[in-house]
Amino acid sequence: MIRLLFISLLLVLPVRAEEVVGALSQNRVAITANFDGSEIFVYGAVKREAPVPEDAGPLEVAITIEGPSEPIMVREKQRKLGIWVNSEAVEVDQAPAFYTVATTGPLEQIISATDRLRHGIGLDKVVRLVGAPSNIDMPERFTDAVVRIKKDQGLYSIQERTVDLTEETLFRTTIALPANLVEGDYRTRMYLMRDRDVISVAETTIVVHKSGLERLIYNMAHEQPLLYGILSILVALAAGWGASEAFRMLRR
Amino acid sequence: MQVYLPIAEVSVNAFLLLGLGGIVGILSGMFGVGGGFLMTPLLFFIGIPPAVAVATEANQIVASSFSGVLAHLRRKTVDLKMGTVLLLGGLLGAAIGVQIFKMLKQLGQVELLVTLCYVVFLGVIGSLMFVESLRAIRRSKQPVKSLPPRKHHSWIHGLPLKMRFRQSQLYISAIPPFIIGALVGILAAIMGVGGGFIMVPAMIYILGMPTKVVVGTSLFQIIFVTGFTTLMHATQNYTVDAVLAVLLLIGGVIGAQIGTRLGVRLKAEQLRILLAIMVLAVCGKLAFDLIVQPSELFSLGGGGH
Numbered sequence: 001m002i003r004l005l006f007i008s009l010l011l012v013l014p015v016r017a018e019e020v021v022g023a024l025s026q027n028r029v030a031i032t033a034n035f036d037g038s039e040i041f042v043y044g045a046v047k048r049e050a051p052v053p054e055d056a057g058p059l060e061v062a063i064t065i066e067g068p069s070e071p072i073m074v075r076e077k078q079r080k081l082g083i084w085v086n087s088e089a090v091e092v093d094q095a096p097a098f099y100t101v102a103t104t105g106p107l108e109q110i111i112s113a114t115d116r117l118r119h120g121i122g123l124d125k126v127v128r129l130v131g132a133p134s135n136i137d138m139p140e141r142f143t144d145a146v147v148r149i150k151k152d153q154g155l156y157s158i159q160e161r162t163v164d165l166t167e168e169t170l171f172r173t174t175i176a177l178p179a180n181l182v183e184g185d186y187r188t189r190m191y192l193m194r195d196r197d198v199i200s201v202a203e204t205t206i207v208v209h210k211s212g213l214e215r216l217i218y219n220m221a222h223e224q225p226l227l228y229g230i231l232s233i234l235v236a237l238a239a240g241w242g243a244s245e246a247f248r249m250l251r252r
Numbered sequence: 253m254q255v256y257l258p259i260a261e262v263s264v265n266a267f268l269l270l271g272l273g274g275i276v277g278i279l280s281g282m283f284g285v286g287g288g289f290l291m292t293p294l295l296f297f298i299g300i301p302p303a304v305a306v307a308t309e310a311n312q313i314v315a316s317s318f319s320g321v322l323a324h325l326r327r328k329t330v331d332l333k334m335g336t337v338l339l340l341g342g343l344l345g346a347a348i349g350v351q352i353f354k355m356l357k358q359l360g361q362v363e364l365l366v367t368l369c370y371v372v373f374l375g376v377i378g379s380l381m382f383v384e385s386l387r388a389i390r391r392s393k394q395p396v397k398s399l400p401p402r403k404h405h406s407w408i409h410g411l412p413l414k415m416r417f418r419q420s421q422l423y424i425s426a427i428p429p430f431i432i433g434a435l436v437g438i439l440a441a442i443m444g445v446g447g448g449f450i451m452v453p454a455m456i457y458i459l460g461m462p463t464k465v466v467v468g469t470s471l472f473q474i475i476f477v478t479g480f481t482t483l484m485h486a487t488q489n490y491t492v493d494a495v496l497a498v499l500l501l502i503g504g505v506i507g508a509q510i511g512t513r514l515g516v517r518l519k520a521e522q523l524r525i526l527l528a529i530m531v532l533a534v535c536g537k538l539a540f541d542l543i544v545q546p547s548e549l550f551s552l553g554g555g556g557h
Contacts, residue, residue, distance in 0.1 A: 033495070035256040035263060077549045083542040085364045086551070145550030179254060179263030180299075214258040217494050221259055221486070229486025232311050232494055233479050236501055240318030243505030247323075 019047040020200040022190040030211040037179040043172040057195040059168040060110040067098030068184030090142040112196040259493035260304040273500035277507020282515040285448035307485030313478040315501035316508040317471040323512040324468030331419035335472040338433035345437020374535035381528035388521040446474040463520040
């Protein structure tokens with residue numbers, strides 16, 4: 001919603017002198033049986049119609065990759081009668097499956113708080129709890145928990161100073177996608193900043209999809225579950241019988 | 253070698269899974285337990301989502317117990333008649349158990365209840381078996397004074413519907429095994445395991461079956477209970493991961509064959525005391541996790557309620 005509003009605002013705003021042009025080494029990531037993560041090379045350049053004004057601050061670049069977002073249930077354990085049990089649970093409305101920010105400098109210093117909010121840059125902006133239940137105090141601890149756990153799993157990261165910027169014109173970085181990816185569209189955005197204001201944005205999408213055997217099994221499990229279940233049992237019985245026979249032959 | 257699991261949506265080391273399957277398979281062949289109570293927590297630990305772990309584990313147990321049963325059948329250590337009576341009870345119990353599980357789910361706290369179930373049952377059964385088998389070992393070391401009366405008559409022998417179970421050398425009513433099967437079926441459905449670790453001691457101590465026959469018979473009925481569970485999970489939750497199952501069961505079936513052979517070499521009391529120690533160890537670990545403050549108090553679940 002905020003984004004839509006912003007895009008409409010952009011149309012009204014005057015055309016800025018600098019524009020970002022970027023590309024990725026690959027726009028599709030196929031998850032196959034031996035998928036072990038993937039590296040995406042992100043590169044781009046700054047297109048200029050006029051020379052940079054002399055009083056302008058240094059150019060900064062931020063690149064974000066955001067996986068498909070969905071609500072997530074967060075449960076907190078508390079001690080009751082001497083044992084740790086799940087007590088309070090809050091549904092965090094939005095949490096991307098994957099999120100990373102790569103920048104040329106410390107995130108807080110290169111982008112103003114307003115522009116971070118407006119463009120939704122940073123973990124505190126993408127993991128959102130909109131309607132926290134009123135009976136729970138300090139609901140932030142639930143969003144903090146999501147960020148902490150996903151960081152431990154290697155799914156969220158802030159990589160400051162990992163983008164190389166040459167002559168305020170060319171930039172590049174490498175972003176690693178971990179092995180525990182889920183399917184979906186991964187939105188990749190490149191931001192140009194001067195004086196902590198975002199002056200240009202470019203967006204592209206990385207499509208992550210299962211392929212080959214992975215695709216086949218996934219589709220079958222969801223489209224023909226009964227057949228899939230029976231096949232699973234038959235495979236199990238065949239394997240059990242096979243091992244039994246193999247060992248009998250070995251003993252002879 | 254990393255393998256991406258299509259349903260679990262995580263990437264894991266294939267050799268780790270083969271190894272885990274193998275170890276649990278050995279235990280399964282030796283003791284007649286499905287191994288679910290060991291494997292499921294292990295799968296959680298390596299990062300498989302719980303729903304997928306429970307469902308896929310059931311499928312793997314089908315394979316390892318079938319492999320084990322074939323070995324036992326050849327050795328004629330399966331009481332098919334007793335197994336069928338237990339199984340009939342088991343299926344009825346499983347159907348009831350699934351309903352109870354649904355009710356618990358609506359009340360919340362399923363996870364806690366399952367863990368408490370584990371701790372209580374593993375604790376009680378483990379300690380009983382441990383004490384009993386220690387006594388048996390001591391007895392066997394002392395010179396035999398007089399054999400204890402082999403058939404002691406209790407209320408069990410007064411029940412109607414008497415059947416002769418040749419393999420078990422028993423002539424008892426079909427009602428107690430049916431009830432035991434049903435109770436184990438209920439627990440199995442709630443706890444998401446085959447129920448062998450409850451069934452085995454029940455057969456030894458309540459029904460008085462010889463230990464050698466118990467293992468094969470337990471495996472026989474586990475095949476059907478876990479097969480039923482696999483089908484339920486596959487059709488209702490879509491959580492059976494074929495790739496994970498295949499990796500686990502390759503290790504599992506080989507392990508089960510080795511385990512069956514190891515089990516033959518061990519004495520009955522030794523077999524029982526080892527199983528008791530294992531059961532107590534798992535119980536201790538689960539109880540420890542409940543009491544000690546976890547390092548991460550929060551956990552992430554799927555969307556919705």
